[in-house]
Each structure stands twice: as C-alpha cells, then as structure tokens.
Amino acid sequence: MIIGIPKEIKNNESRVGMTPGGVFELTKKKHSVFIQSTAGEGSGFPDKLYTEVGAVIVDSIEEVYAKSDMIVKVKEPIAYEYPLIKSNQLLFTYFHFASSQTLTEAMIKSNSVCIAYETVEDEDGTLPLLTPMSEVAGRMAIQQGAKYLEKPIKGRGVLLGGVPGVPPGKVLILGAGVVGVQAAKMAAGLGAHVTIMDINMKRLRYVNDVMPSHVTTEFSSEYNIRKHIQTHDLVVGGVLVKGGKAPKLITRDMLKLMRPGTVVVDVAVDQGGCFETTKATTHEDPIYIIDDVVHYCVANMPGAVPYTSTLALTNVTLPYVLKLANTGWEAACEADATLAKGLNIVHGEIVYDGIAEAFA
C-alpha cells in the first residue's frame, strides 16, 4: 500500500504521524511511504532519518495526499486539507468528530474512510490509541495548572506543594480515567491535596487502592462538585463519554462559586469540554478569563512535548497501521474487533453512534 504522512498544520502541533522506526517496519513489508519534507523535524526526526529507512520525501502536503492510499497523521484534518482528501482514501488519525459538525460534514462529503484513533476500543472498554496521549495530557495538566496559578500569569498565587508551615494547594480532578489518574499522580507528587471524582465506582476503588492518602476519592455529583469548587485552587476536566460530547459538569453560574484566580484545565475540550464556558484554545494563546477564573483549554496538549508524544503515539498505532496496510481496511476491521470500533465515517455514512447522537 502507499502510505502518506503529511506535516501537521494545526497551531503549534509538532508531533508527526510516524517515527522513522515505524516507517522502517512499513518499508520492510514492501509498503511505500511518502512523507512531507520536515514533517518529523519538530519531534527530533530530520528527513534524513526517514530516507535512511526507505521513505520518499515530498515537498508539499498536496503531493502527500495525491499519492497515497492511506494517510497516517496525528490531528484531525483542518480546512486547508479538506479538498486534498481523495474519494476512498483511508484516513487514520484523531478526529474527535462529536466536537465539530464542520469537520464531520467535510469528511462525509469527502467520501473517504475515517478510522479515529480515539474510538479504537479493546474488549475491556479501554482505548489503546487514546491512552498514551491521555497519559501525556493528564501529566501536563498539572504542569500547566501550576504555572497559571502563579500571580503574574493571572492565577491565585498558590504554590501547589505549599511549604513547611503553610498548607498545600488543592486540586480537584473530574474523571478518574487515564487523564485523571495521571493528573492525580503528578499533583500528589508535588505535595498538593487532591480530590478525584468519577461516577464509576470501580475506578474510584482502584484510585483509592493505588494512591497515597492525600488523594481522596469522591463520587461525582453536582452537589459534591458545587461544594469542592469553592475550596480547590485547580480544577482538571478529564471526563469522557466515548465518542460523544463531554457532559457539562460545571455550568457558567457555578464559576461564581470559585475564588478569583482559580485555574481550570479542561483536557476534555477535544470532546467539547466539561465546563459550559470551555472554548478550544491553542498553545500560542492558551488561556482566557471568565468571572476571574483562568481557563486553559488547549485541544492538542501533547503537541507541545512532541519528543515524548510522537514516540508514545507510534508505539501504539504502528501495529494497526501495519494491519491496515497489509490487508486493506475492510479485511483488517473484519479480523480485528478492536480496530473496527475506530470506524467513524465510511463513504459518506456516520457509522459510530456517539457521533450521530452528538448532532441529533
């Protein structure tokens, strides 16, 4: 198969769809790989490393799309790319359709086959292609939150770890999935007091078992959220309803309960966000303030640490890229139920319930 890897063009997105190590495995199986010039540079992979393993460097994104049967990338195609997508072309990337009707309509119109990393789902309900980026974003959420809590950057002026004689800051985490647990780990490591909430008791039992005693679990309800946002300094949104829109757990009127300078980091922004006041931001301009609450809502957080994220992403996508390249998407999805869950839009039809429901 002919595989194309374009350079990402989303704001400050320096990840690339495949490492040279991944390309090596594809060319070993006699597949052809076209990669856009400098696509890997931001992740520490100059063109030379790709040509050494048999990839062909092409100058423009137009050429990558025009030559390829399958496009392997990181983020959803953006408007510039819509007209480049060919009928029947296979697109393997993150899409997060439920948060964008424009993207959904464009992919329906393209007559392509869209397999979304974020809905590839194992038998046990875990999301193997979302997990590593959620691990990155969960850990980053505390790094970013701690930074914006500093007074010159508009926060409350609280040091999360406190100091001897002064209590630590308080972090509230909504969702005890991958993002939530990684955020809890980082916040606990800094010495902050952590409250983590979920509606899944199994997850809360797990967190209770593995975390130190300054991480406390609490069932996620409006009553409990209203209570805790009055005393916590940093609130992290990490909830997910697979493939669907995130539930709005903190409404506009609830912001008034928070103290000025409280920071919210809504990692769930890519599925629409769990704060009513969430709107997607970029690494270039990551925050905005509403009712004195600092909002950080960057939809591609791992893009800022591409040296780590590109490796972590290829680790998990490569086995599926190989299956798709070796047998084509129909046979690969028939043989692998986990991969088949990634089918979101096929030749103009939405085939994933969560997306259809988001726009019903």
Ligand SMILES: NC(=O)C1=CN([C@@H]2O[C@H](COP(=O)(O)OP(=O)(O)OC[C@H]3O[C@@H](n4cnc5c(N)ncnc54)[C@H](O)[C@@H]3O)[C@@H](O)[C@H]2O)C=CC1
């Ligand atoms: N902004 C960014 O750069 C990135 C965003 N993400 C996003 O972060 C979100 C979370 O991802 P994961 O942690 O991997 O998902 P996950 O499925 O591991 O965890 C989500 C958790 O939310 C819980 N939940 C659902 N409804 C809830 C409610 N009403 N109250 C409390 N908890 C609730 C679920 O029970 C589950 O435990 C996703 O939308 C994902 O796409 C992931 C990576 C990067």
Ligand SMILES: CC(=O)C(=O)O
């Ligand atoms: C998962 C996702 O949206 C990201 O890695 O940017």
Ligand SMILES: [Mg+2]
């Ligand atoms: Mg995202």
